[in-house]
Amino acid sequence: MGEIRILLVDDHPVVRAGLRAMLTEFEGFTVVAEAPEGGAAVKEVQRLAVLGEPVDVVLMDLQMGGGMDGVSATKALKELPDAPPVLILTTYDTDADILAAVEAGASGYMLKDAPPEQIRSAVQSAAAGQTALAPEVAARLMGRIRNPAPVLSAREVELVELLSTGMSNKAIAKQLFISEATVKTHLVHIYDKLGVDNRTAAISVAVSRRIIRSAG
Amino acid sequence: MGEIRILLVDDHPVVRAGLRAMLTEFEGFTVVAEAPEGGAAVKEVQRLAVLGEPVDVVLMDLQMGGGMDGVSATKALKELPDAPPVLILTTYDTDADILAAVEAGASGYMLKDAPPEQIRSAVQSAAAGQTALAPEVAARLMGRIRNPAPVLSAREVELVELLSTGMSNKAIAKQLFISEATVKTHLVHIYDKLGVDNRTAAISVAVSRRIIRSAG
DNA sequence: CCTGCGATCAACCTTTTGGTTGATGACGCT
DNA sequence: AGCGTCATCAACCAAAAGGTTGATCGCAGG
Structure with a gap:
């Protein structure tokens, strides 16, 4: 109709x-x-x-x-x-x-x-x-x-974004007004959720899953 | 016409x-x-x-x-x-x-x-x-x-590709049948050319310049 | 109310990276 | 022959990252 x-x-x-x-x-x-x-x-x-x-x-x-x-x-x-x-x-x-x-x-x-x-x-x-x-x-x-992929929390995504710029844990900590220890804790959780065990692999996965966008 | x-x-x-x-x-x-x-x-x-x-x-x-x-x-x-x-x-x-x-x-x-x-x-x-x-x-x-961007050599691109999977220097060395020292030397050159100073920033730049492609 | 989760931090230790210097051999270009 | 670039390696040191354990706080949901 x-x-x-x-x-x-x-x-x-x-x-x-x-x-x-x-x-x-x-x-x-x-x-x-x-x-x-x-x-x-x-x-x-x-x-x-x-x-x-x-x-x-x-x-x-x-x-x-x-x-x-x-x-x-x-x-x-x-x-x-x-x-x-x-x-x-x-x-x-x-x-x-x-x-x-x-x-x-x-x-x-x-x-x-x-x-x-x-x-x-x-x-x-x-x-x-x-x-x-x-x-x-x-x-x-x-x-x-x-088999749901664990979802990053908002804070974790924020971390990954800074991570992808190549900042050190110390720099990230300063930027977010938290301690370096907290940054490390977040990273451990992020690695867990993304199924990786270092920051480099993490941003690779994050980019391919479009959790973050690569300039372009 | x-x-x-x-x-x-x-x-x-x-x-x-x-x-x-x-x-x-x-x-x-x-x-x-x-x-x-x-x-x-x-x-x-x-x-x-x-x-x-x-x-x-x-x-x-x-x-x-x-x-x-x-x-x-x-x-x-x-x-x-x-x-x-x-x-x-x-x-x-x-x-x-x-x-x-x-x-x-x-x-x-x-x-x-x-x-x-x-x-x-x-x-x-x-x-x-x-x-x-x-x-x-x-x-x-x-x-x-x-202001031409320095071009990565073939070998260097190879390194960046492995880098982006999150492999350690040792693992990369093993994979390429070279020593860890050589891997580090290559990395220093790569950082130079890409204008960064760590591997995380390097893969970020590499992805956005499409030197490597992110799965997807 | 209790549980779970997210976010925060500390202390300690091991492994990995990054930075530097210096050296060698192969290749191509002039 | 000389120069530059690429790829290879060594040794050493400082900085950063990763791994572990344990703790506090606030908030949402059952």
């Missing part, structure tokens, strides 16, 4: 154009709005709701340069009355934000390099209120839920 | 669709072929040349999952008779392959999140045989040429 009304959220004009082109080629899809970041997306959803032309599905990128990031935007959208389903689109299936996004209420998670057909069916499922996960992502998620 | 005939090379269907949509909206641009990786791109260029419908500009992504990467493909294309200009498209303006691609003969370098207008004029310049660089990229390149 009727068209599926879609809002695209991505900071790359090229990607937005690609999704628009790809989706409008299929029957029954209309891209009714676009936004370059989360804040604008929320406003668009509200605006269209007021106009009586509500959005049926939001396609949301996770990595966005400026403005509100994908996870926050998903959270914000889900707090609206008549919140639309949010389908997350991302480049990396290793993204640490997968869990965060799903917990924030995303109904699905697709990789950007998925074939058009897969994207089409994911949007359709999401619009129908179902959950749509890319097989790779689903498998990964299930694995994590069965 | 006439249409500018374009070949798109990118492993993401979404990005290809976006570029195609974006470019065909402008006057005078035709996307005559697409390829998901470098090898196919080379074949396409040859095929079209034989048909008497040569490609005027190749738009090439650097990061491609499978097959021939962007730098190799650029090199291969430039060895063809009547090689078309290659315009590199990438996500990261910090990419260490910038230099490699330009050295391989790319006539320009654009960021994927550039506004459509900028992409249009870059393609036009490239087709006209001129060089087209995004301002950010140009500045960065000039900076590097004036």
